[in-house]
Amino acid sequence: MNEKLTWQDNWLLGIDALDDEHREMVRLINRLVDDDERVSIQQRVSDLMEHLHKHFHREEAFLRQINYPGYSNHQREHKMEIAEITALLHELESEKRTAITPAFFQNLKYWFLNHAVLEDKRFSDFYFREYKGDLVENMPLAQERSGNQPNDT
Ligand SMILES: [Fe+2]
Numbered sequence: 007m008n009e010k011l012t013w014q015d016n017w018l019l020g021i022d023a024l025d026d027e028h029r030e031m032v033r034l035i036n037r038l039v040d041d042d043e044r045v046s047i048q049q050r051v052s053d054l055m056e057h058l059h060k061h062f063h064r065e066e067a068f069l070r071q072i073n074y075p076g077y078s079n080h081q082r083e084h085k086m087e088i089a090e091i092t093a094l095l096h097e098l099e100s101e102k103r104t105a106i107t108p109a110f111f112q113n114l115k116y117w118f119l120n121h122a123v124l125e126d127k128r129f130s131d132f133y134f135r136e137y138k139g140d141l142v143e144n145m146p147l148a149q150e151r152s153g154n155q156p157n158d159t
């Protein structure tokens with residue numbers, strides 16, 4: 007059974023830019039088991055891959071910025087996931103595989119819950135504990151989003 011992920015607000019980290027990307031990740035994961043044939047499965051997997059690349063890159067930059075002590079482990083988990091999806095993409099390209107198996111989809115959902123929800127939560131907890139939001143204005147993620155500065159008087 008390919009039951010899709012349903013977004014839950016208790017998955018939020020409280021860091022908007024990363025949360026937005028996690029929502030998009032859920033959409034792209036679910037899309038892998040859509041019956042919609044207009045977009046090939048290869049294309050859908052490669053879209054997910056591209057999104058993961060961008061997201062991991064941004065998240066790792068943030069972790070370096072906050073001096074997250076679990077950085078290397080966290081980065082290793084990202085690399086392992088990229089390797090997993092790369093292998094899938096190669097299998098689809100070489101036609102060793104023509105569809106996403108329920109087991110693969112299950113594992114991907116498991117990875118999302120384990121990593122994007124639980125592991126990412128560890129660094130957001132660290133961030134809010136260590137910085138107490140004080141440095142939010144100076145964070146690249148916060149800066150990118152800031153159109154107006156409500157604290158400026
Ligand atoms: Fe993440």
Ligand SMILES: [Fe+2]
Pocket residue numbers: 065080084121122125126
């Ligand atoms: Fe992560």
